[in-house]
Amino acid sequence: KIETLCRYYGELGKYSREGKIHVQRSSATNLNHLADNLIDYVYTDPPFGSNIFYADCNFIAESWLGSPTDTKKEAVVNKSLKAKEGGKSLSEYSVLMAASFSEMKRVLKTSGSIDLVFNSSSGLVWESLLDGINDAGLDVSNASLLDKKQLSVKGYKSKGGKENVATTDIVLSLRPSKRNSKLHERRKFKPTMLPKAFQEFVRNDDQRPEFRATNFYSFLLKYCHLNGYSFNEIEMSDVTQFVLKAEKDLDF
Secondary structure, three states, X not given: OHHHHHHXXXXXXXXXXXXXXXXXXXXXXXXXXXXXXXXXXXXXXXXXXXXXXXXXXXXXXXXXXXXXXXXXXXXXXXXXXXXXXXXEOHHHHHHHHHHHHHHHHHHEEEEEEEEEEEOOXXXXXXXXXXXXXXXXXXXXXXXXXXXXXXXXHHHHHHHOXXXXXXXXXXXXXXXXXXXXXXXXXXXXOOHHHHHHHHHHHHHHOXXXXXXXXXXXXXXXXXXXXXXXXXXOOOEHHHHHHHHHHHHHHHOO
């Protein structure tokens, strides 16, 4: 992996104006080292709600480097800790995401774009993320699926039925908003719409059966994004149960 990254940055340097790559470590909520209207493109892969607590995972390595992450500023949903220790609710997570998106919008050129990689097995986390995007003055212009092929530890647990974790990510393309879009204007997705959506998914799905539930969940989220539906009541656990029943009824 290190060799791949070295080759990547070696090639990328050939196309930069000065032949150099600049790496800056800072909080996404404060990009004061960048001027307004400067950046052409932003690619971001933020924490997926409460899937992984990165500060905990990196604690030993960051302590060795002498620069541990301040958990009070970490953009995760963590109800196991008290607020003074870095614990956060879904609304607090949304506020941090909105602050990050606001900074991205500030440094982005008016002709620029943002690609956001995200997924969560909770519809409430998705709505929280969209609240942050909306509050920052950004619109979702497109949504596509990203299958990275390489599963995470949680992905393998999901494959084995031990966890409900989406193994395919969604890429949201964001642009500065030109209208007053409000999330409450999104139409409610009704459970009665699931069979039709599943039939469309099955016609185009070439994945292995063990990934059918998680891939359908991602397909459903993409469908909601592109068609203006809210999905705060759509949970992956419910979708998994629907798929299991549908497979039995349709004799897969």
